Amino acid sequence: MRWLALLVPLLGALPAAYAKDEAGTTCGLHAFVDADDSGVVAVYDGLRKGLELAQLPRVCRVDDPQGGATAFLERLSAQASIERQAGRPVGPIFAIGDDACGKVIAAGSRLPRVYAVERYTIGRKPMRALPADEGAAIVYAGLGVEAVGRLLRDLSGSDRPSVAWAWDAKRFPRSGHEPVMRFAKAAGLRLTGAEKANGASALLHLRLGVGETLLPFADALRLARELGVPLISDDRGRFGQGAVVTLVGRHALLGRRVAAAALRLRAKPATKLAPRGVAGVEVWIDLKSADATGVSVPMGLLARADKLKRGARRPERAGK
Amino acid sequence: MKRSLVTLTLLLVGGVVLLLGAAVVAWITTEDARTARQQAVAQQDEAERGMQALAGELVQLSQEITGGLAERHTQRLRAWLEQEPLELYRRADDPERVDVEAIINAFVSEVRSRGMVEDERVAVLRERMEDWSRARINTAMATQRADASRRAELAAGDRGRSLAIRLGLLLLGMAVLLALTMGVLVVRPVRRLRTAVDRIAEGDLETPVPLRSGGAEELRALAHDVERMRDQIRAATGGLEAEVQRKTKDLETTLAERTKALDELKATRDRLVQAAKMAGLGTLAGGVAHEFNNLLGGILGCLESARAESHDPSVVEDLDVAHKTAQRAAVLVSALLDVARPGQRTFRPVVLGEVVADVLRAAEPTASRRNVAITHEGSDEDVVVDGDEGQLHQVVLNLVTNALQAVDDGESIAVVTRVEDGRGIIEVRDVGQGIPVGDRDRIFEPFFTGREDGTGLGLFVSYGIVERHGGRIAADDAPGGGARLTVSLPRTGTT
Structure with missing residues (x-):
């Protein structure tokens, strides 16, 4: 003892x-x-x-x-x-x-x-x-991943939507290529880098284990606003901060x-x-961010959303 | 009532414009009303279809949303029940057992919390649905308005085109009617008038200019003027034609006279040439004959003297032969002298038929011997000429003798006496070989003969005799072949 x-x-x-x-x-x-x-x-x-x-x-x-x-x-x-x-x-x-x-x-x-x-x-x-x-x-x-792919198809109206990834391609590690490609293939997406985002139907800000090469959220949001495409995030803490769709x-x-x-x-x-x-995975949609980005979210997708953040009423509501 | 061309045209144009204008206005009005009704019906149908489509879209969307809401809610609750780790809900007094009440409470709590979220979500969806529906309705209405505006513009354009087409048809109808009217009132009368003028220009002054009623007053007046002009031209042309016919007849007469005179002049010239030639030949032959006759006189005298003095029969015989030959020569010379020395003209009326009959009686024995038929075709009246009957007898005899020599045995000779152009004609035709054309001017020359035993003086002497009688002798082909010698002598009292 x-x-x-x-x-x-x-x-x-x-x-x-x-x-x-x-x-x-x-x-x-x-x-x-x-x-x-x-x-x-x-x-x-x-x-x-x-x-x-x-x-x-x-x-x-x-x-x-x-x-x-x-x-x-x-x-x-x-x-x-x-x-x-x-x-x-x-x-x-x-x-x-x-x-x-x-x-x-x-x-x-x-x-x-x-x-x-x-x-x-x-x-x-x-x-x-x-x-x-x-x-x-x-x-x-x-x-x-399949649910993400279905979401992006509904959002873009395309069977194989082209999406941009909010990653810094120059700093993107080769070790990250394989999981990203698997992700895109399983989701049925066509991938482009953020620098080639013109023509993409959405900008993805998803944490897929590629560490610091992911663009800062603010930069991704600015890019999405410039392109006029919805920003897709998987950070629930960013819901209501600019991402149109948040995967939770x-x-x-x-x-x-x-x-x-x-x-x-x-x-x-x-x-x-x-x-x-x-x-x-739950789909949270921020209609205010969608309005700010100039993105129209299909009603069918809205109906399937798990959480909605109210946006501004459309001007058609008044006087029409 | 007299109507001028201008008045007619104005009346017609006015009438046509009024009629067609009224027709087109009625047409346009009816067509516009019908088109407007059709367009209104089409727009109403289109609007109904659009609203039905929109309603269907809204219904489908609401069904999707409602179904989605219910489905998601059910899925969430089912997922909670399926995935909730129930081992967490243990009873406090018996940890080995599950606290069902706690599970129910948790589930109810989950349902309530989800219900709050759902309420919020439904509220947002309702707002969005409302906004979306309003936007779709506004879009549909805007589309309908735009479509109606576009249809109205198209209809206006169509009406404009239709109006243009109808006005074009109006103008075309006016043009056709005016053309027909002008054709009836102006063109046809002008054409008739032009046809009449063409006939006049072609010399047809007998067909009158049509002066039918209808057409403009000016044209009828013009037709009357043309008709008056035709009468004047016809009158002037009638006198002119008579004058031309008279002048033409005079010219034809003058031309015939001059042609006849020219022919006579040519014949006269030929005769003069022939006469001059024959006169020359006669003078020459006469001179030779005169000298030769003198010599023959001496020769005959010597021969007669020598025969009278000769006793040798052979010499006498030779001398007789020489004397006979000399006498034949004397006869020839005498004939030549007859031509060269016409002697005193002691003509008396001679009946040519009788001369011919005497010659034929003299030639009958020879003709019978050779079985040559000699016919005499005399005229009903006696053909009497002034002349020497003996010389004329010699002429006919020469001609008949030549004909007998020209024909073969058994053939025929024809002698014709007649009066032609106031002259007595003796024509001797045979059926022999005829006289070659190149020899016809020479057969009357002295010593020209076609026979070996001919002297070539018979026609020469005959020519001289006929010339002294103021007649003519010519040779040509007889009808049916052979030669024809024709002697033309002035009848008694015509020389």
Whole structure:
């Protein structure tokens, strides 16, 4: 038990390892979250709701842990050992978003962990997968490429619409070519670079894992306005900021799925869970941005939209 | 009532314009009304079709929206039930069991939250639908207005073209009627008048100029003027023709007289030439004969003297032969002297028929011997000429003798006496070989003969005798072949 005495000072430091939520409540679970991603934040909110439904401990975001992610996870591992010896369930830790997953994977922690990401899928297969190993659960929100293609066809009225990608072609990595081409082929699109956007029916501002080569949203919006084409975004946080159409994954449901995965990992920590996806993409349409861009959205597409942002009434309404 | 050309034309043009104008106005009015009705019906049909299409489009769109809304709502709820991790809903008192009430509450909450979103979405859609419908209706109305305006412009253009065509037809009808009228009133009378003038110009002054009624007064007056001109020309032409006929007759008479005189002059000249030639020949023959006769006189005297003195019978015989020959020569010379020395004219009336009859009686023995038929065709009256009966007898005898020599045995000779152009004619025809044309002027020359035993003096002597009687002797072909010698002598009392 001597070594336990040695752990006292360390245990004394444990409270510091527990992050606190917004209300300052001590949390039993922790989540690495890409805080700059509104979708990830929505997933996190769904996670909290799910944990609440499952009557699991509260979860707290670990935005910037003291000593870094690796040190934090080591401290969590020590805490988990105590908890296991006490016969209480452990964890898991949550990594929500690509950056968060990268941090956890890089730390090499063996704690039960749930990776939650958003992925474009062709059929039911995600275009880019995370490593699945023992004690890890992978849950992803699948943005169906086929649904994106159907949306663009409805929007343009063409069977094979020509679309421009809001990426800096000069900085575009060769490694990104293959997934982009797969995406376009599955969606039935003709691709052009942003510098050749004349004649395109839409400008895509989609995060397809090509990192920093994506044009800043403001630049993409300006280009779309200049071209008079709708800007298509997959960043739910940009809805209402200029994108005519926003493709949104089912983040809340994903969050609850993450909570369900946590429930399973707590019951069987060493279980190797197969990756599970939340299918479906919601279409949000901003009619105000459409009016500002000078784009007319077909009524059929409006009827199928999951969320509409009211725009200005057409002048025909008055006096006619 | 007299009508001038100008008055007629004005009346006709006015009448035609009024009639056709009234007809075209009625036509245009009727056509315009009919066209307007058709256009109105077409526009109404088009508007109905457009509104039906728009209504159909709106209905289809509303159905799509309604269906889309319901479908999406159902899908979302079904997806929630299917994808919601139900293991999260555990009972607090028994974690192994699912809290159904919690699930129901969550579902109801989801439905409510989705319902709020749907309400907002439906409101937006309703606004958009309303705006879109208004815009479509306005567009359709604008299209209808534009179409109506375009149709109106086209109709105006069509009316303009139709009016132009009808006015063109009006003008064409006027032109045709005017042409017909002018043809009846002007062209046809002018043509008739021109035909009459052409007839007059061609010399037909008998056909009167048509003065039928109809046409303009000016043309009728002109026709009367032409008719008056035709009468004047016919009158003037009638006198002129008579004068021309008289002058022509005079000229023909003069020409015949002059031709006859010229022929006579030519004959006279020929006779004079022949006479001069024969006179020369006679003078020459006479001179020779005179000298020769003197010599023959000496020769005959010497021969008679020598015969009287000779006793040798052979010599006497020779001398007799010489004397006979000399006598024949003397006869020839005497004949030549008869031509050269006509002697004193002691003519008495001679009946040519009788002379011919004497000659034929003398020639009868020879003719009978040769079985040559000699016929005499005399006239009903006696042909009497002033002349020497003996010389005339010699002439006829020479001619009959030549004819007998010209014909073969069994052939015939004809002698005709008659009066022609106041002269007595003796014509001897045979059926022999005839006289070659080149020899006809020479047969009257002395010593010209076609026979080996001829002297060539018979016709020469006959020519001289006839000339002394103021007559003419000529040779030509007899009708039916052979030669014909014709002697023409002035009748008694005509020389």
